[in-house]
Amino acid sequence: MTQDPFSGQTPTPMPSDPPVDRELAHAHQLTDDEYDQVIELLGGREPTFTELGVYSVMWSEHASYKNSILQLKTLPRSGGKLLVAAGEENAGLVDIGDGLAVAFKVESHNHPSAVEPYQGAATGVGGILRDVFTMGARPIACLNSLRFGPPEDDRVRYLVDGVVRGIGDYGNCVGIPTVGGEVYFDEAYRGNPLVNAMAVGIVEHDKVLKATAGTEPGNPVIYIGSRTGRDGIHGATFASEELSEESKSRKSNVQVGDPFTEKLLLEATLELGDTDALVGIQDMGAAGLTCSSCEMAGKDGAGIFLDLDKVPRREEGMTPYEVLLSESQERMLVVAKRGREQEVFDIVRRWDLQAVEVGFVTNDGRMRASADGQLVLDIPVDTLVLGGGAPQYVREVEEPAPAPALSVTEPQDFRNATLQLLASSNVASKRHVYRQYDHMVGASTRLEPGRGDAALVRVAGTNKVLSIAIDCNGRQLSLNPREGARQAVAESCRNVACTGAQPLGITNCLNFGNPYKPKMYWTFVEAVGGMGEACRAFGTPVTGGNVSFYNENPSGAVFPTPVIGVVGLAEDASKTIGMGFTREGDAIFLLGPDRAGWAGSEWQNITEGSPSGELTPIDLELEAKLQEFLIKSINCGWISAAHDLSDGGLVVSLCEMALTSPNRSIGALLEREEDVTASWLFAEGPSRVVVTVSPMVIDEFEEAVEAAGLPIEWIGTTGGKGVGFRGVFSVSFDEMADAYDNGLERALGLKPNA
Amino acid sequence: MKWGVIVFPGSNCDRDAYDVLGRVFGQDVRFIWHKETELGDVDGILLPGGFSYGDYLRSGAIARFSPVMNEVIAFANKGGIVIGICNGFQMLTESGLLPGALRQNHSLRFICQDQPVRVERTDTRFTNACTPQQVLRIPIAHHEGSYFLAEDELKRLEDRNGVLFRYCSLSGDVDAESNPNGSVNNIAGIINEGGNVLGMMPHPERRCDALIVHDDGRAIFESVIDQFVNA
Numbered sequence: 001m002t003q004d005p006f007s008g009q010t011p012t013p014m015p016s017d018p019p020v021d022r023e024l025a026h027a028h029q030l031t032d033d034e035y036d037q038v039i040e041l042l043g044g045r046e047p048t049f050t051e052l053g054v055y056s057v058m059w060s061e062h063a064s065y066k067n068s069i070l071q072l073k074t075l076p077r078s079g080g081k082l083l084v085a086a087g088e089e090n091a092g093l094v095d096i097g098d099g100l101a102v103a104f105k106v107e108s109h110n111h112p113s114a115v116e117p118y119q120g121a122a123t124g125v126g127g128i129l130r131d132v133f134t135m136g137a138r139p140i141a142c143l144n145s146l147r148f149g150p151p152e153d154d155r156v157r158y159l160v161d162g163v164v165r166g167i168g169d170y171g172n173c174v175g176i177p178t179v180g181g182e183v184y185f186d187e188a189y190r191g192n193p194l195v196n197a198m199a200v201g202i203v204e205h206d207k208v209l210k211a212t213a214g215t216e217p218g219n220p221v222i223y224i225g226s227r228t229g230r231d232g233i234h235g236a237t238f239a240s241e242e243l244s245e246e247s248k249s250r251k252s253n254v255q256v257g258d259p260f261t262e263k264l265l266l267e268a269t270l271e272l273g274d275t276d277a278l279v280g281i282q283d284m285g286a287a288g289l290t291c292s293s294c295e296m297a298g299k300d301g302a303g304i305f306l307d308l309d310k311v312p313r314r315e316e317g318m319t320p321y322e323v324l325l326s327e328s329q330e331r332m333l334v335v336a337k338r339g340r341e342q343e344v345f346d347i348v349r350r351w352d353l354q355a356v357e358v359g360f361v362t363n364d365g366r367m368r369a370s371a372d373g374q375l376v377l378d379i380p381v382d383t384l385v386l387g388g389g390a391p392q393y394v395r396e397v398e399e400p401a402p403a404p405a406l407s408v409t410e411p412q413d414f415r416n417a418t419l420q421l422l423a424s425s426n427v428a429s430k431r432h433v434y435r436q437y438d439h440m441v442g443a444s445t446r447l448e449p450g451r452g453d454a455a456l457v458r459v460a461g462t463n464k465v466l467s468i469a470i471d472c473n474g475r476q477l478s479l480n481p482r483e484g485a486r487q488a489v490a491e492s493c494r495n496v497a498c499t500g501a502q503p504l505g506i507t508n509c510l511n512f513g514n515p516y517k518p519k520m521y522w523t524f525v526e527a528v529g530g531m532g533e534a535c536r537a538f539g540t541p542v543t544g545g546n547v548s549f550y551n552e553n554p555s556g557a558v559f560p561t562p563v564i565g566v567v568g569l570a571e572d573a574s575k576t577i578g579m580g581f582t583r584e585g586d587a588i589f590l591l592g593p594d595r596a597g598w599a600g601s602e603w604q605n606i607t608e609g610s611p612s613g614e615l616t617p618i619d620l621e622l623e624a625k626l627q628e629f630l631i632k633s634i635n636c637g638w639i640s641a642a643h644d645l646s647d648g649g650l651v652v653s654l655c656e657m658a659l660t661s662p663n664r665s666i667g668a669l670l671e672r673e674e675d676v677t678a679s680w681l682f683a684e685g686p687s688r689v690v691v692t693v694s695p696m697v698i699d700e701f702e703e704a705v706e707a708a709g710l711p712i713e714w715i716g717t718t719g720g721k722g723v724g725f726r727g728v729f730s731v732s733f734d735e736m737a738d739a740y741d742n743g744l745e746r747a748l749g750l751k752p753n754a
Numbered sequence: 755m756k757w758g759v760i761v762f763p764g765s766n767c768d769r770d771a772y773d774v775l776g777r778v779f780g781q782d783v784r785f786i787w788h789k790e791t792e793l794g795d796v797d798g799i800l801l802p803g804g805f806s807y808g809d810y811l812r813s814g815a816i817a818r819f820s821p822v823m824n825e826v827i828a829f830a831n832k833g834g835i836v837i838g839i840c841n842g843f844q845m846l847t848e849s850g851l852l853p854g855a856l857r858q859n860h861s862l863r864f865i866c867q868d869q870p871v872r873v874e875r876t877d878t879r880f881t882n883a884c885t886p887q888q889v890l891r892i893p894i895a896h897h898e899g900s901y902f903l904a905e906d907e908l909k910r911l912e913d914r915n916g917v918l919f920r921y922c923s924l925s926g927d928v929d930a931e932s933n934p935n936g937s938v939n940n941i942a943g944i945i946n947e948g949g950n951v952l953g954m955m956p957h958p959e960r961r962c963d964a965l966i967v968h969d970d971g972r973a974i975f976e977s978v979i980d981q982f983v984n985a
Contacts, residue, residue: 165864169864172805172864172895173764173805173808173809174766175766175767175804258808259805259808260763260764260805260807260808260809263764263766263805352763434866435863435864435865435867437864437866438864438866438895439866440866440895440957440960441766441770441895441960442770443770443774443959443962443963444966445966446965446966446967448967458965460773754863
């Protein structure tokens with residue numbers, strides 16, 4: 001079929017449709033203004049029930065970014081080695097040379113994971129993988145950023161268990177290594193866990209697939225993958241409201257994943273990418289068939305006609321509304337060149353997947369669909385998509401009261417403080433978590449979880465390696481969103497620099513509360529502002545990402561948590577390094593300013609329970625110099641190990657470097673002429689890194705530090721049976737290991753080594 | 755040597771095995787699709803890790819019935835070299851080429867970690883490049899890796915020295931503490947009576963390139979290839 005059999009007609013309600021009125025529009029989370037706008041855009045007529053559903057999902061926060069897009073546009077979104085501007089395609093795309101590009105993106109699946117942790121997290125992984133392979137890129141790594149309430153809470157333990165199993169079972173089965181991430185616990189996330197998943201893939205420049213229907217009318221629209229069921233209907237709308245007691249009844253809004261089908265879909269898609277039979281391809285993610293068809297049609301101004309009766313179903317009696325809004329997983333929409341559809345069918349069916357022609361491209365700029373012999377939908381495509389007629393708002397802002405004054409009791413017993421910090425669930429080894437993820441499949445993971453500041457994954461067929469990190473300290477943002485966001489970008493990029501790789505670009509997942517609350521919106525605007533400042537200072541454009549509002553429940557909102565994912569590149573994999581001490585007798589230096597404070601620190605967290613005080617501000621220029629220096633001197637071979645100072649400050653970093661030395665055999669002997677103070681040992685501040693340097697190259701190294709104008713302090717030598725500060729205190733390997741290895745399991749009430 | 759790496763729907767270590775045999779060891783290697791009914795001219799078959807057919811029903815249980823497995827079974831029965839890694843090991847037990855079964859890990863969780871294993875014999879075609887009792891660090895990544903065999907059969911397996919690898923500590927101690935998944939007698943890998951079929955849960959193909967952590971896994975491929983070439 002290439003002719004619209006309902007040409008000239010307007011859609012009519014299905015017999016089973018409820019009457020559409022303002023009340024129903026409200027129930028679909030459209031405001032009065034928005035509903036009036038819908039009627040106007042439809043030329044004065046009321047929408048059908050099906051059309052109302054389509055507007056509801058396409059104008060939901062999740063799909064339309066209506067309350068965030070104008071802020072996001074202030075971020076640097078092009079330049080550098082970016083091959084597509086942010087938001088243009090499913091994921092960011094950055095050149096890495098030799099005709100290759102890296103595609104990457106991070107996305108939230110917070111709401112589904114809060115009500116159904118296993119499937120919520122699993123489908124989060126599935127969705128982000130599809131975003132990457134929809135572009136023709138083979139995924140080579142996954143990461144994730146997780147936030148939970150206090151680990152002692154039974155519900156939290158249930159969520160942790162389900163989320164980790166969900167991420168593991170999905171990624172392990174598809175066969176993409178989960179190479180890194182972060183897990184934090186804080187009261188602020190008790191009711192609202194955050195589950196952000198990131199995927200990274202590699203594609204040849206000339207094999208990049210685009211999410212477009214093209215402009216050629218008559219080209220076939222082909223549905224591939226799993227059948228459509230009733231799962232996940234209104235998932236996008238669900239993600240656009242606060243969680244409440246009723247949220248548990250939203251379980252049916254959560255999709256169910258099948259990683260085996262995803263693996264087949266991945267291979268089929270990449271095989272399709274090897275042909276030139278496709279015009280475009282788009283995965284069916286949030287808002288399902290609706291969103292994918294609208295986005296493809298909207299890209300180049302075409303239209304699409306869909307015959308919904310042809311859509312493969314899993315259940316009997318589904319209405320057009322349900323078919324269009326279903327978020328059943330593992331499905332793709334393809335526009336093929338007319339005459340080449342058989343090639344598409346052959347490839348997809350070889351992988352035992354469905355491939356069905358469900359419609360065709362038109363040139364009337366409209367999204368039209370029929371079912372059961374009648375036209376059910378006729379909407380101008382550009383009124384549905386981002387950048388077209390979808391609403392865009394700047395919300396009201398109100399500056400909240402400043403953060404509470406600093407409250408902290410400095411540690412007196414340094415040895416105990418060290419062990420307390422190492423055992424804290426935020427600092428302790430995340431082995432319990434990453435052991436459940438296959439982090440090695442692909443045989444390319446050069447630096448595995450827990451071994452360095454970022455993960456290193458080799459690019460097949462080259463000497464290159466990608467360095468990937470994901471990070472955010474919500475406590476810092478809760479004190480000062482602008483400064484906290486600057487530091488979040490800085491830390492993520494610094495993590496990549498500490499392995500010897502050059503950061504190329506960032507992807508972000510902005511987890512915030514309800515944007516209709518002025519204080520929350522102020523926080524959001526400030527954080528985006530700070531992020532932009534840092535990205536410009538480091539020359540790392542934002543390649544894309546995701547906004548998750550409404551992370552809020554009756555007891556309050558989460559900390560503002562703009563999670564930053566960074567991808568960096570090192571041309572020579574053999575030069576890159578981890579954080580473990582590699583040899584006895586290396587000099588240990590602390591690079592960066594001697595400025596640290598307690599505000600938002602882990603010590604403050606474990607002793608006071610909540611953050612307070614003013615953050616130590618970051619000097620972005622100094623930070624950029626520091627990163628440039630790290631990358632250069634690691635590639636010169638001067639630095640044998642590097643680790644940035646983060647949660648728990650200097651001592652925690654030194655202990656982690658000792659604990660990741662070969663067979664835990666190399667400790668650190670530290671000394672200082674000045675007083676060894678609690679603040680020097682445990683307080684936190686930006687732009688600080690511990691590095692080790694072989695005595696053979698120490699002169700060159702110190703000259704280079706001076707030339708770079710960086711503050712530096714020699715603090716000791718690697719070696720010994722633990723970490724010791726001469727004349728002050730020491731901890732043995734056994735003590736460190738017991739605290740660090742078992743801290744998380746103990747906090748979660750699990751057996752050691754679980 | 756000429757190698758075939760079988761590709762089942764859901765295999766996900768097939769490309770790793772292909773890369774190691776081809777790029778690292780310079781072997782003549784090709785993929786064989788699960789629907790094929792002939793193996794062609796090959797000297798060795800590698801059944802890769804992954805989740806064949808989603809591991810629905812039971813790991814390896816459906817793969818055992820795929821068209822190509824009949825050919826693999828016939829090839830093995832004629833003395834052809836077959837290596838099954840992880841999901842491949844599960845297929846070998848499901849298809850009866852090797853005794854026993856792989857059950858869920860005792861922790862009931864997926865476990866992925868570098869894992870020391872002790873080489874129990876060095877007089878086989880898979881371990882002749884190793885030293886007696888050598889400890890190799892070869893990663894495991896499985897949810898169903900707990901090897902089980904009823905007592906009488908286990909005795910038979912041990913009596914014929916069918917166990918090639920046992921989970922151990924870094925210093926080579928085989929004990930409960932060094933057993934990651936509850937396998938009987940810490941069994942990580944076994945061979946058939948003919949000595950031509952190897953099944954193991956650890957993934958040697960992940961540790962053949964020193965740039966990717968370390969290359970302890972090389973010894974196993976080197977053993978097979980060198981013996982074949984020098985035979």
